[in-house]
Amino acid sequence: MENIYLTEKQVAKKYTVDTRTLYNFRKAGKLENGIHFFYIGRQIRYKANELQEYFLKPKH
Numbered sequence: 001m002e003n004i005y006l007t008e009k010q011v012a013k014k015y016t017v018d019t020r021t022l023y024n025f026r027k028a029g030k031l032e033n034g035i036h037f038f039y040i041g042r043q044i045r046y047k048a049n050e051l052q053e054y055f056l057k058p059k060h
Contacts, residue, residue, distance in 0.1 A: 004048035011046045015055050022046075030054075 012019045025031045033039075036054060037046045 005045040006048055006051070008044050008046070011051060015051070 006014070008019050008022055011017075011022060022031070026033070026037065031037055031046075031051075031054065035047075036050045037044055039045075
């Protein structure tokens with residue numbers, strides 16, 4: 001399976017969330033560095049497969 005990496009704007013558009021919400025999720029630890037996203041210099045890339053699991057799993 002090929003890894004797909006998304007920019008913050010692509011993620012925001014795909015899951016209809018604000019980029020600020022993504023920032024808040026990262027700071028709160030809801031999205032984990034190395035699992036859901038990683039840095040390339042100062043740029044953030046999100047792992048499409050892991051984000052799909054995060055956003056589509058049922059919240060209890």
